[in-house]
Amino acid sequence: MITESGAGTVADLGEWGLIAALGSRMPAGPLTAVGIGDDSAVVGAPSGSVVVAVDLVLEGRHFLRSWSSGYDVGVKAAARSLADIAAMGAVPTALLVALAAPGSLPARWALDLAAGVAAEASRAGAGVVGGDTARADSVLVSVTALGDLDGRAAVLRGGASPGDVVAVAGLLGRSAAGHALLSAGLTSSSSLVAAHLRPAPPYDAGPEAARLGATAMIDISDGLLADLGHVASASGAAIDVGTSSLGIFLGDPLAQAAADLFSRTGTADSPRALALSWVLTGGEDHSLVATFPPAAVLPERWHAIGSVRPGSGVTVDGAPHCGPGGWEHFT
Amino acid sequence: MITESGAGTVADLGEWGLIAALGSRMPAGPLTAVGIGDDSAVVGAPSGSVVVAVDLVLEGRHFLRSWSSGYDVGVKAAARSLADIAAMGAVPTALLVALAAPGSLPARWALDLAAGVAAEASRAGAGVVGGDTARADSVLVSVTALGDLDGRAAVLRGGASPGDVVAVAGLLGRSAAGHALLSAGLTSSSSLVAAHLRPAPPYDAGPEAARLGATAMIDISDGLLADLGHVASASGAAIDVGTSSLGIFLGDPLAQAAADLFSRTGTADSPRALALSWVLTGGEDHSLVATFPPAAVLPERWHAIGSVRPGSGVTVDGAPHCGPGGWEHFT
Numbered sequence: 154m155i156t157e158s159g160a161g162t163v164a165d166l167g168e169w170g171l172i173a174a175l176g177s178r179m180p181a182g183p184l185t186a187v188g189i190g191d192d193s194a195v196v197g198a199p200s201g202s203v204v205v206a207v208d209l210v211l212e213g214r215h216f217l218r219s220w221s222s223g224y225d226v227g228v229k230a231a232a233r234s235l236a237d238i239a240a241m242g243a244v245p246t247a248l249l250v251a252l253a254a255p256g257s258l259p260a261r262w263a264l265d266l267a268a269g270v271a272a273e274a275s276r277a278g279a280g281v282v283g284g285d286t287a288r289a290d291s292v293l294v295s296v297t298a299l300g301d302l303d304g305r306a307a308v309l310r311g312g313a314s315p316g317d318v319v320a321v322a323g324l325l326g327r328s329a330a331g332h333a334l335l336s337a338g339l340t341s342s343s344s345l346v347a348a349h350l351r352p353a354p355p356y357d358a359g360p361e362a363a364r365l366g367a368t369a370m371i372d373i374s375d376g377l378l379a380d381l382g383h384v385a386s387a388s389g390a391a392i393d394v395g396t397s398s399l400g401i402f403l404g405d406p407l408a409q410a411a412a413d414l415f416s417r418t419g420t421a422d423s424p425r426a427l428a429l430s431w432v433l434t435g436g437e438d439h440s441l442v443a444t445f446p447p448a449a450v451l452p453e454r455w456h457a458i459g460s461v462r463p464g465s466g467v468t469v470d471g472a473p474h475c476g477p478g479g480w481e482h483f484t
Numbered sequence: 485m486i487t488e489s490g491a492g493t494v495a496d497l498g499e500w501g502l503i504a505a506l507g508s509r510m511p512a513g514p515l516t517a518v519g520i521g522d523d524s525a526v527v528g529a530p531s532g533s534v535v536v537a538v539d540l541v542l543e544g545r546h547f548l549r550s551w552s553s554g555y556d557v558g559v560k561a562a563a564r565s566l567a568d569i570a571a572m573g574a575v576p577t578a579l580l581v582a583l584a585a586p587g588s589l590p591a592r593w594a595l596d597l598a599a600g601v602a603a604e605a606s607r608a609g610a611g612v613v614g615g616d617t618a619r620a621d622s623v624l625v626s627v628t629a630l631g632d633l634d635g636r637a638a639v640l641r642g643g644a645s646p647g648d649v650v651a652v653a654g655l656l657g658r659s660a661a662g663h664a665l666l667s668a669g670l671t672s673s674s675s676l677v678a679a680h681l682r683p684a685p686p687y688d689a690g691p692e693a694a695r696l697g698a699t700a701m702i703d704i705s706d707g708l709l710a711d712l713g714h715v716a717s718a719s720g721a722a723i724d725v726g727t728s729s730l731g732i733f734l735g736d737p738l739a740q741a742a743a744d745l746f747s748r749t750g751t752a753d754s755p756r757a758l759a760l761s762w763v764l765t766g767g768e769d770h771s772l773v774a775t776f777p778p779a780a781v782l783p784e785r786w787h788a789i790g791s792v793r794p795g796s797g798v799t800v801d802g803a804p805h806c807g808p809g810g811w812e813h814f815t
Contacts, residue, residue, distance in 0.1 A: 186533055186638070187572075187638055187640065190641075190718075191572070191638075191640050191718075192537060192567075192568040192569075192571040192641070192701075192702055192703055193535045193536055193537035193568045193569055193571070193572045193574070193631070194535070194536050194537065195533050195534070195535050195536075195572070195633070196533060196534050196536060197532065197533050198529035198531075198532055198533055198534045199532060201528065201529055201530060201532060202517055202527060202529050203526070203527050203529045203630065204524045204525070204526050205524055205525050205526075205527060205536075205578070205580060205613070205614065205628070205630065206523060206525065206580070206614055207580040207581075207582045207614060207616055207626065208582070208616050209582045209584055209618045211584060211618050211620055214618055214619060214620070215618075236523075237524045238523075238524055240523040240524070241518075241522070241523055241524045241526070243524070247536070249536060249537070249538040249628065250538075251538045251539070251540045251626050253540055253542060253624060283536065283537060283538060284538060285538050285539050285540045285626075286540075287540045287542050287545055288542075288545060289542055289545070289622075289624065290621065291620075291621070293584060293620065293624060295538065295582050295616075295626035297536070297538050297580065297628040299536065300524070302526070307517070307518055307522075307524075307526050309518065309522050310521075310522050370523075371523055372523055387522075
């Protein structure tokens with residue numbers, strides 16, 4: 154039997170013990186009618202529809218246990234799915250978490266993961282209402298997120314029109330910079346490492362964008378250019394990003410990290426180019442990028458970074474971007 | 485690029501190619517407002533709430549690729565989650581499927597899995613509205629199922645009262661018998677092997693039970709006695725199963741398989757005892773067991789098998805059941 158200190162392994166805990174220990178740490182959520190403990194959960198869907206997405210987070214692929222604590226992985230797994238809800242313009246309502254793990258996994262790690270999921274769900278206003286556990290050779294977390302549109306239409310990827318303004322809410326390049334620092338063994342700039350280990354998407358910016366009339370929106374998981382590529386393709390339009398508008402993202406701590414890493418990487422022409430590559434192509438910040446009609450008046454946290462034009466594809470300062478553009482899992 | 489024949493591997497296909505190939509094979513579903521291809525799906529929830537569950541299906545744990553085709557795994561993964569929806573008395577509306585797989589997995593296998601998910605979703609009346617893919621060392625499928633209660637209250641595990649009748653819809657012991665046949669290398673009795681590889685839960689019996697006034701319900705995934713244990717515990721009552729009522733489950737093909745396997749297993753006192761152990765403790769048929777008020781008039785497919793009594797725990801013919809009772813993943 155587990156102690157509150159989390160001594161022992163998940164095998165010591167057993168499946169039911171693990172479920173009970175995880176479940177007791179989860180926020181219920183304001184719209185949860187039936188939570189953890191039955192065959193299914195029941196969650197309110199006041200709009201008469203539900204927004205839903207699922208994401209996988211795998212050890213060795215999306216995180217390393219040598220870099221990430223259980224808490225970090227819980228936050229990241231929750232954030233990835235919750236950001237998908239926000240990117241539709243919806244308010245997150247609930248999460249379901251399925252955990253596959255080795256029997257030898259320390260119970261403390263699993264409890265920390267639960268704490269991370271719980272904290273991020275609470276930050277988003279969502280309950281954790283169900284899940285599953287199974288034994289596997291490495292840790293895998295599947296998080297399903299639900300949300301409600303509050304009576305609005307969903308903001309899809311395909312609604313951008315030439316003339317629309319492209320704007321970002323949240324940070325860019327921080328996760329990629331943190332990953333580069335970790336890869337180089339430099340972890341002094343802790344806010345960037347923290348941004349990589351525990352992304353903090355601006356969930357409420359999603360419904361805000363919908364209320365402001367956003368014509369298209371996506372969360373930045375594969376990288377700004379790659380994800381804008383999805384918007385451009387779905388919208389049948391071109392998108393141009395202006396680097397002169399990216400200064401707000403390129404200052405410290407990114408500039409300092411780029412200066413520290415430039416000589417070590419050899420992948421960029423200058424520190425600024427390295428920082429720019431993180432901003433343009435680094436994924437996993439899970440910030441939101443949306444397109445707005447030209448007349449929209451954007452609150453301060455939405456930074457205009459480009460425009461929608463006739464045509465197809467994504468350009469930077471009017472030209473194709475050279476270099477890796479994103480992330481594809483199977484190739 | 486994949487061909488329609490499914491030549492090559494999922495690595496050849498790439499992540500986007502895999503998603504596109506899988507997505508094009510999926511039923512849309514009558515309540516799907518936004519399906520595969522955006523950050524999230526949007527599914528109708530006409531009751532103003534959504535029923536939701538997630539289940540993991542892992543290679544080496546829930547299936548072996550030497551026994552199960554991709555199609556089989558697709559059916560089983562979908563059925564496990566869909567049965568959780570039915571067990572609340574809800575009608576399935578949508579599935580999301582997350583697939584982690586080695587890059588070397590034949591594309592044909594992944595497409596067959598998609599076909600199995602699609603077929604079972606269609607049988608349940610649900611659409612397949614989203615998912616995720618990632619690379620892993622072995623195959624893992626996480627299926628999230630959604631459902632709608634059609635205005636009814638959910639049927640929970642905790643509502644059984646002394647005097648209630650316990651009844652089952654669907655088959656018992658078939659999956660366990662099929663597993664025993666496969667383990668022994670005997671696969672001639674194909675209906676049992678098929679029942680193990682491709683469970684066929686009676687989804688519409690779930691809403692039917694709710695309309696009949698069921699006081700508690702669960703899907704039989706861990707074994708009849710283990711799952712009735714959850715109902716008894718949640719309801720604060722005892723449940724007794726009468727073996728004289730189980731004859732309908734114990735005939736052929738179960739009796740024949742028990743006769744064939746009795747001499748090989750050494751785990752039972754007689755062929756009938758072996759068959760009875762499959763019926764009482766074999767999981768994964770995903771049939772439904774529910775409790776009904778004594779005055780309920782049950783349609784033919786609901787077989788009364790026992791009764792709810794004051795007290796706690798589950799008994800068979802009034803006595804504790806000897807032998808393994810279920811399935812726990814981490815011990």
